[in-house]
Amino acid sequence: MIRVLLADDQALVRGALAAMLALEPDIEVVAEVGDGGEVVEAARRTVPDVALLDVQMPGTDGLTAAAQLHTALPSCRIVMCTTFGRPGYFARAMAAGAAGFVVKDSPPEQLVEAIRRVHAGLRVVDPGLAAESLARGVSPFTERERDVLRAARDGASVADIARAVHLSGGTVRNHLSSVIGKTGAANRAEAARIAEENGWL
Structure with a gap:
């Protein structure tokens, strides 16, 4: 079984994701949180294989939570799931240690497949977003x-x-x-x- 932690501040979205993933024979949702600040504690308690994190959450945002989780529990693979497919978010997610980046309007089977692929050690990113991020280049700032x-x-x-x-x-x-x-x-x-x-x- 692939043990999954869900973090999304919208209870309805979180519940829908949990219900959808519960239908998969090889996936078990072991924790659900609504704030990025709760991610590390929940992960330490339940030891998930994959964490599905929303980017924008109150308190600690998903990108900060991803970096904290990557440090605290490096064995847990991270997939960022967001409404906003912005190159900036993508670049920061990869820098924070995420292995996947999917947008919420993706088909459900695509999200499930992303969890499986990331769990298998692969990276899953939206090709268009990756290309746009590369096209924008590295930071011009000191x-x-x-x-x-x-x-x-x-x-x-x-x-x-x-x-x-x-x-x-x-x-x-x-x-x-x-x-x-x-x-x-x-x-x-x-x-x-x-x-x-x-x-x-």
């Missing part, structure tokens, strides 16, 4: 620019960003100017959005 843009995501002031990343206000302004130029954005909020979508943060 490590410091990325730190500054991450700190700026929530609309923090230059002074707050400077304190958070241990740089002077002038250096923060220079880095923000650079990332705005590199993304072709009108402002830092737009630069952060573009960077997020491309998986550069």
Whole structure:
């Protein structure tokens, strides 16, 4: 039996996935959680073979939960399942240790097959998404620019960003100017959005 952990904040979706997987003779759902922060604890308790994680969840998002789970229980294979097939999410999921990435509007049999293939040691990714992610390329930012843009995501002031990343206000302004130029954005909020979508943060 393939032991599966489900993490999705929408109870209806989580229930539907569990019911669908229960119909498969070789799959058993051993845990269901609604918050990314519950994933590692549930995995330690139930020791699943495969974790099916939603990307967007309250508290700890699925991408952060994937990285935590990959560290805590490396034997558990991870499949990200999301409504949003964005190259940025795909790139971050692969960097977090995910072995699969599927979108929720895929046919049910495709999701079941993805679980089986990932359990068998293979990778499962949407070919179009993988191609788009490769086409967008690697991040154009330096490590410091990325730190500054991450700190700026929530609309923090230059002074707050400077304190958070241990740089002077002038250096923060220079880095923000650079990332705005590199993304072709009108402002830092737009630069952060573009960077997020491309998986550069």
